Amino acid sequence: MSRHETHPKPVTRIQKRNTDLILEAALEVFSTHGFRGTTLDQIAAQAGLSKPNLLYYFPSKESIHISLLSGLMETWLDPLRAIDPAGEPLEELMSYVRHKLQMSRDYPRESRLFANEIVQGAPRILSSLKGELRTLVDEKAAMIDVWVADGRIAPLNAHHLIFSIWSLTQHYADFDVQIRAVLGDADPFDAAETFLEQMFTRMLTPAG
Amino acid sequence: MSRHETHPKPVTRIQKRNTDLILEAALEVFSTHGFRGTTLDQIAAQAGLSKPNLLYYFPSKESIHISLLSGLMETWLDPLRAIDPAGEPLEELMSYVRHKLQMSRDYPRESRLFANEIVQGAPRILSSLKGELRTLVDEKAAMIDVWVADGRIAPLNAHHLIFSIWSLTQHYADFDVQIRAVLGDADPFDAAETFLEQMFTRMLTPAG
DNA sequence: GTGATTTTTGACCGACTGGTCAAAGCAACG
DNA sequence: CGTTGCTTTGACCAGTCGGTCAAAAATCAC
Numbered sequence: 001m002s003r004h005e006t007h008p009k010p011v012t013r014i015q016k017r018n019t020d021l022i023l024e025a026a027l028e029v030f031s032t033h034g035f036r037g038t039t040l041d042q043i044a045a046q047a048g049l050s051k052p053n054l055l056y057y058f059p060s061k062e063s064i065h066i067s068l069l070s071g072l073m074e075t076w077l078d079p080l081r082a083i084d085p086a087g088e089p090l091e092e093l094m095s096y097v098r099h100k101l102q103m104s105r106d107y108p109r110e111s112r113l114f115a116n117e118i119v120q121g122a123p124r125i126l127s128s129l130k131g132e133l134r135t136l137v138d139e140k141a142a143m144i145d146v147w148v149a150d151g152r153i154a155p156l157n158a159h160h161l162i163f164s165i166w167s168l169t170q171h172y173a174d175f176d177v178q179i180r181a182v183l184g185d186a187d188p189f190d191a192a193e194t195f196l197e198q199m200f201t202r203m204l205t206p207a208g
Numbered sequence: 209m210s211r212h213e214t215h216p217k218p219v220t221r222i223q224k225r226n227t228d229l230i231l232e233a234a235l236e237v238f239s240t241h242g243f244r245g246t247t248l249d250q251i252a253a254q255a256g257l258s259k260p261n262l263l264y265y266f267p268s269k270e271s272i273h274i275s276l277l278s279g280l281m282e283t284w285l286d287p288l289r290a291i292d293p294a295g296e297p298l299e300e301l302m303s304y305v306r307h308k309l310q311m312s313r314d315y316p317r318e319s320r321l322f323a324n325e326i327v328q329g330a331p332r333i334l335s336s337l338k339g340e341l342r343t344l345v346d347e348k349a350a351m352i353d354v355w356v357a358d359g360r361i362a363p364l365n366a367h368h369l370i371f372s373i374w375s376l377t378q379h380y381a382d383f384d385v386q387i388r389a390v391l392g393d394a395d396p397f398d399a400a401e402t403f404l405e406q407m408f409t410r411m412l413t414p415a416g
Numbered sequence: 417g418t419g420a421t422t423t424t425t426g427a428c429c430g431a432c433t434g435g436t437c438a439a440a441g442c443a444a445c446g
Numbered sequence: 447c448g449t450t451g452c453t454t455t456g457a458c459c460a461g462t463c464g465g466t467c468a469a470a471a472a473t474c475a476c
Contacts, residue, residue, distance in 0.1 A: 014423075014473085032329055036245030040464060050425055055465065112327050115382075119323045121240055122385045129389035137390050154410075159391060160403035164376055167383070171375035174323075177330045181337035182345050183367060195368035202362075202410045222443095222453075248434060258455055260436080269434065423472065433462075441454070446447100 019057050021047045023071070026064045031109035034116045035065055035124075062124070069117060069125050072110050077136060079103070080162075089147040090204055097165055097200050098193065104173035105189045111173035137162055153204045161203075168196055227265050229255045231279070234272045239317040242324045243273055243332075270332070277325060277333050280318050285341065287311070288370075291348055297355040298412055305373055305408050306401065312381035313397045319381035345370055361412045369411075376404055 025047035029038045040061055044051045058064045079099040083092050104111055122129060137159065144158035172179065172192050179188050233255035237246045248269055252259045266272045287307040291300050312319055330337055345367065352366035380387065380400050387396050 012422085018423090034242050034244060034324075034328060036242060037328070039462080041462090051464085052426085052466080053424055056423070059465095061464065115323070115327045116242075118386050119320050119327065119382050120242060120245070122389075126385065126389065129386055133386075134390045156406060157399055157403045160396075160399055163379065163383075163387060164403070164407065167375045167379035168372055171371065171379075174327050175371075175375070177334065178326050178337055178341075179371060181330070181334065182342045188368075191365055191368060195365045195372070198364060199372065199407070199411050203407050220452085226453090247432085249432090259434085260456085261454055263435065264453070267435095418476090419474105420476100421472105421474070423470105425468105425470075427467090427469105429464105429466080431463085431465105434460100436459075437455105437457090439455090439457105441452105443452080444450085446449090 015057070018047075018049065018053075021049065022054055022057055022064065023068055026068055027109050027113060030065060030068065031112040031116065034120070035062075066124055068113065070128070072113065073125070073128055073132070076103075076110070076114065077133065080136060080140060083140060083143070085143045085146070089144075089152045090201075093144075093153070093161075093165075093204060094197065094200060097169065097196055100165060100169035101172065101189065101193055101196060104169050104171075108173035108176060111170050115170065115174040151206055154206045156203070165200075168199070223265070226255075226257065226261075229257065230262055230265055230272065231276055234276055235317050235321060238273060238276065239320040239324065242328070243270075274332055276321065278336070280321065281333070281336055281340070284311075284318070284322065285344060288344060288348060291351070293351045293354070297352075297360045298409075301352075301361070301369075301373075301412060302405065302408060305377065305404055308373060308377035309380065309397065309401055309404060312377050312379075316381035316384060319378050323378065323382040359414055362414045364411070373408075376407070 022043065026038075026043050028046055029042045033042070038061075040051050040054055043064070044054050047054070054064075058067065079096055082099075083096055117123075117125060118129075141158035141162065144153070144161060147153045148155050148158070172188060230251065234246075234251050236254055237250045241250070246269075248259050248262055251272070252262050255262070262272075266275065287304055290307075291304055325331075325333060349366035349370065352361070352369060355361045356363050356366070380397060
């Protein structure tokens with residue numbers, strides 16, 4: 001009997017190992033070819049398992065994809081959650097920028113998986129975006145508005161500030177090939193960090 | 209005999225009309241489903257033509273895609289080309305930012321077509337990126353370096369400045385669903401323009 | 417060790433996809 | 447009106463894909 005119909009979560013050692021193998025392989029393939037561009041055979045080959053074995057652990061190709069996306073959503077939003085309303089505004093925001101850039105450097109596949117999904121209209125996570133994500137962003141935007149009102153950072157549109165941080169940091173993961181095509185294959189992240197540091201410092205520092 | 213084997217470019221009125229129909233339909237479908245996620249039947253339906261008729265005008269699915277991409281590459285780079293080394297630096301760059309944002313607003317499908325291609329490793333346009341694009345960017349970066357050396361804009365990394373403009377402006381087209389999920393369905397572009405104006409003004413204005 | 421249970425797989429299936437082709441439609445021109 | 451060449455399409459094909467299944471293999475409990 002297929003495993004997923006009887007047990008919702010992995011229990012034995014071998015189940016844990018294989019579901020992990022599959023999700024890791026799926027991340028690799030989905031992130032570079034998108035959902036439709038990925039075949040179960042590719043994932044199976046990457047994971048070192050047979051295709052029917054994949055479908056013993058997951059009921060369908062789509063369920064693997066959804067499992068990846070929802071598992072990642074949490075991790076992806078953690079740095080935003082971690083911004084402390086009681087902290088020093090400039091330091092909190094700069095730390096968020098650095099953290100997000102570091103995630104683009106360390107987990108580019110995860111970033112591209114999301115990028116693929118969202119560029120194509122986010123068919124499988126739209127509800128998460130309108131729920132969880134929106135709530136969190138609204139909350140943090142309100143926090144930033146307070147900082148602005150208190151004159152602790154320069155006046156600006158909080159939502160668009162958050163978008164700009166996502167955009168600028170994830171760009172280095174999502175458009176990696178383009179950046180390397182232009183700069184050559186040297187690591188662009190050190191220069192990127194300096195640049196973003198400068199950009200957001202100038203943007204956020206009050207008065208002028 | 210299939211048309212594309214005898215005539216490289218459309219000649220008759222009917223040929224022009226149908227190749228235009230096909231490219232317009234293909235843009236619509238490719239930009240939302242990616243290359244692999246798009247079927248010839250979808251394009252045919254969108255264009256109001258039969259599948260064999262598509263293949264009468266283009267030798268393959270890939271040739272439609274390539275035709276779209278290469279046709280767009282020129283248009284896409286024009287605003288960058290238009291930056292005038294003899295102009296007023298701040299005005300030239302701000303005008304480039306506004307122009308790119310306007311393109312995201314007016315031609316989101318084109319932006320997403322590129323985004324899809326690049327996120328997935330740019331398999332069909334990598335050589336263009338390493339050639340044409342790189343040459344142009346290097347040239348414009350050198351121009352910016354001169355402006356910096358002359359103290360006409362604040363010191364910064366010219367390549368990363370260009371990346372940041374691409375990133376921030378195209379984000380509003382490529383991640384449109386995410387932005388609308390967070391903000392609601394109201395048009396985000398007016399606020400975006402104000403925000404970007406402020407951001408780049410602060411970033412580029414010399415001295416502190 | 418042995419029987420029960422979980423895990424793995426080769427063979428297979430129906431649906432879909434990109435692409436072909438021969439024949440039919442159709443406009444143009446004398 | 448008839449012929450010529452461009453345009454369109456229904457029928458078809460071979461390959462691929464997601465998914466099934468029965469049975470074999472491996473693991474586990476006693």
